Amino acid sequence: MKKIIVAGAGFVGVCCALELAKKGFDVTLVDRNQPGEEASFGNAGIICNSGIHPLASTTIKHQLPSLATNRDTRFRLHWPHFPSLLPWLGQFLGNCNDTANSHGTAALSYLLRHSVSHHRELLHESNAIRYLNDTGWLRLYRDDAGFEDTKEERLRYERNGVSFRIVNAQDIAELEPHLIRQYAKGIWLDGTPTVTNPSAVCKAYTALFISLGGTFKQGTISHITQTRSGWELTTQEENMASTDIVVAMGASSPLLLKTTKLKNRIAIERGYHYLYQPLANKPLTRSIIDTHAGFVLTPMEMGIRATSAVELVAKHTRPTPRQINALIPEIQNTFPLGKQLLDKPWMGHRPSTPDSLPIIGPTPHRDGLWQAFGHGHLGLTLGPTTGKWIADTISGKPIDAQQKAFLPERFE
Template sequence: MDAFRQSQACGDFSFAPQHPPRHVRAIGIWIESADMAADAIVLGAGIIGVSTALQLARRGKSVVLVDRRGPGEETSYGNAGLIQREGVVPYGFPQQFGLILRYALNNRIDAHYHWRAIPHVTSFLAKYWWHSNLSRHQLIARAYAPLIEHSISTHNELIEEAGAQDLIAKSGWTELFRTSAKRDGELKEAARLRQEYGVTFRELTSADISVEEPDISGDFVGGLKWEDPWSVRDPYALTMAYVRLFEKLGGRVLKGDARSLSQTATGWRMVAGDGTVEAKDVVVALGPWSDTVTKPLGYRFLVGVKRGYHMHYGTRVGAKLNGWTMDAEKGYFLAPMNQGIRLTTGAEFALRDARKTPVQLERAEAVARTVFPLGERLDPEPWMGARPCTPDMMPVIGQAPRHKGLWFAFGHAHHGLTLGPVTGQVIAEAIAGEQTLIDISAYRPERFEA
């Protein structure tokens, strides 16, 4: 039976009769010449878009997932691989004047900026700083926590259905501290989070670190082991496992340009593959590129970009990194991925499409080699991704206020991998007219229009 005529559990796709259904399959991407109708189009095939498309398909919707590249090839390809159940407090802007001055020197691993970008990001940074005030930040964390609370459970459902258990480690992750002041402050904060949000952790002594990570050396006075989070050995492979499950449920993955989207009398239409796709609903999950759709439709979201870098390394003979580990005061991460030891950096504030400047990676590698016996670089060049960040540190999730059938799911900053499935679930529930898993009013798009 023709795959395009096949009726799936998730619904039927129909085609205009004047276009015969000609198709090819290449690298998991369907290329079609026929006009196509579906219940929903999802724009953006990162972890947020893939999860949204999959959650819609699981609810019986016919769905087309569209991206200019293959699924998972942009920001979702590279990250530390954490599903951060403990991450109820989003990353804020420093409030201490002395620390801001140190960042201004622009010589750190955890943050770097482009001078040319400053005039363009001043408004974002000012509002980011304002929302990061202690009292406002704590209110934001309370609104953010319900998303994080369901991060593990919603991932687990998809991991089980996708048969991706081999990609998951359930042993948490570790922060290492070089000074007692940093250790004591972080342990105090961890105790607060345990009391308020139920996250669990374990304090590590220097001796504990030596037992858990015998190949890590350095003047670490102690550590903190977050016990709830899961780790992903290959985030790209997990995204692709979700894509395969989506396709198994009858979903289609097409290449297309989101800028071709237009509204029709009954919904939305765009060019994708070799033809056009029409649907009642469309979800914008384009991460830092969401403005290519939102701006022409009259929406002005203040979204900044934090870029990040990674590189994979071999290890010297006999060395092994057992778990996901952060050098807390230096601001880099070491993760034992399937591709090798992944070294990740902090945030780079730059224009989204500016050229790569992996200076943070160079700084991080120099320090990391004194801590762990990294071997040769395994990638031909550093990878770079762009995280979409809102000034109030919460994603944009919900229906557009002025366009029927238009939905937004972007702005997840450092927690895109963590929040993919739960975001997809609440969007899918809202589109289907169901009660959402959590109240999503705090993430509504209208907050940018107040």
């Protein structure tokens, strides 16, 4: 049976390894950490089947000059990286038009349509269903104008079968009675669940992979080399040979692909989180987003996690948590929270493509090299679906017309 190495054990890599093992391949999963310790650790936990809108849009294009002043808590540009971000920004702006945006919405809707059922299946199989919170995701608007701006978004939800309900101030107070802030309107995405411990779910999926005969090895990967019979992957400890390699190292994937002379196509959208002790008798029932300030509060097993939106950087560099720190008063004025539980904010890297579509599929001119990264804001959501696509394609299933939108070759 074919020997396959999966590089990276975040949600995407673990699910690729798991689906390949289910098909009977001899799979080794390699990571420098234990599974689910980087971006897949500290996210907002939303299985965001409603994330059908690409970031690149005419609206964001018009907002960019004001966002770039770094006064809006929803976005921060890391100015020292501006020159190296220019090629990515150029491509991103090229996608800020209605045609590319509609194309992206159609592609994402197709990719996301089974994301919840795929997770549900794995949560059951891995005995981790207790982590699923099925109360939906609540998008909150401080005023009517903010809500009215979502008209097109709601139309797209309707067209693409995304379940939601419009809620008013009274409904919101009934759904989340302990909110401090009054919201005018909300969109309750009642079919969008969350998980209450993303890293534990990722580890449960890994345990399932191992129970199916898969191997997990810890090691820092330095490079990959094409050989006569396939590929060789090098860690500090050893060289490993395989017929195929799946690169699923999230935001670090370009560094590895560079060792086989492939260009970088992603930027990094950093996000931070703080963790608060819940107050007795004041539970938060479901994940909420304050769309005005751009933070998400999610009830998790270990406390209430407050995540920030986007800090755009070109590469890994030291944390600059100004954005999340500026959000602290907003967060505290939204929901009653106990003690903050972290010494410093957690930081993670969302690997983001200029067209907001992940990169999934074979690498042109590099037989046996597969790419599965660039999932941006949707990596937890899309891990299982990506795993199935990669495993099906490696098994010889033809790529269908809709999957073509995600192929690495679009950047060649």
